[in-house]
Amino acid sequence: MHPRQRDRGQVRGNVTWDRLRAAAGRESLCLRAPLPAGPGCCTVCRGPTRVGYLRCFHCALHRRRAPGLLADVVVPVSYSVAGTAYARMLWLYKSDGAGQNAARTALRLMLLVFLHEHGRCVWACARIAAPTHVAVVPTGRGRPGAHPLEALVGPYLALPPAALAIRPGEPVYGRDLHTGRFQAAGRLTGATVLLLDDTWTSGSSAQSAAAALKLAGARSVVTVVLGRHVNPSDPLANSLAAALAGSSFRAELCAVHGAAA
Ligand SMILES: [Zn+2]
Numbered sequence: 001m002h003p004r005q006r007d008r009g010q011v012r013g014n015v016t017w018d019r020l021r022a023a024a025g026r027e028s029l030c031l032r033a034p035l036p037a038g039p040g041c042c043t044v045c046r047g048p049t050r051v052g053y054l055r056c057f058h059c060a061l062h063r064r065r066a067p068g069l070l071a072d073v074v075v076p077v078s079y080s081v082a083g084t085a086y087a088r089m090l091w092l093y094k095s096d097g098a099g100q101n102a103a104r105t106a107l108r109l110m111l112l113v114f115l116h117e118h119g120r121c122v123w124a125c126a127r128i129a130a131p132t133h134v135a136v137v138p139t140g141r142g143r144p145g146a147h148p149l150e151a152l153v154g155p156y157l158a159l160p161p162a163a164l165a166i167r168p169g170e171p172v173y174g175r176d177l178h179t180g181r182f183q184a185a186g187r188l189t190g191a192t193v194l195l196l197d198d199t200w201t202s203g204s205s206a207q208s209a210a211a212a213l214k215l216a217g218a219r220s221v222v223t224v225v226l227g228r229h230v231n232p233s234d235p236l237a238n239s240l241a242a243a244l245a246g247s248s249f250r251a252e253l254c255a256v257h258g259a260a261a
């Protein structure tokens, strides 16, 4: 890798990207590329919206509750359609079940290749040169040690961590956006933070984490999520799920510089 790319917050290490890209391509068969924001597709999270609405119910609510504190850009790598192999992988990697190691390897590969290939278009979309820190949305599982996602990719990212924790006294499983739910370990004045999460369902946790980073002084927060959850049995998601059934994942495209048609 070119040293300048490392300076720009890209993935570090002496790795053969062609080989990793090919391996990620094999895993991408179960991915579904984010649809372009527009009718029926939320301009923030790419989830399903009601007819005539720019944002889904939760993104509209978050915008009213925490103006100025939300992520500047939210970028799903793929949809995670309930019942599919990808949705299972996103659950399995955090579990102790059989197949957790295979799921971890596949997700690590996909996220690192995505950041390598599309990091710069994601930063450009947020109008930042590059992130200065990386953070992970705290898990509600309350397990000791590093967050599974942090353990997965942290060692490969040339970025200092911006640690987030559930504020003492706050519920472990918060369902709604709450700007005081998480707290950053220290001041982040002027920081531009890459915030990672595995699955975006309502986005309440990820946006609560973005708010904590901004309240600690972060100038920008760019959220990258591995899977934007879609429940095909949700009537609102019908048309989106139908569009996804015919779409395929193309590793050279991403949600910000060329979503699936
Ligand atoms: Zn949304």
Ligand SMILES: [Zn+2]
Pocket (backbone or CB within 6 Å): 117, 118, 121, 122, 252, 253, 254, 255, 256, 257, 258
């Ligand atoms: Zn891109």
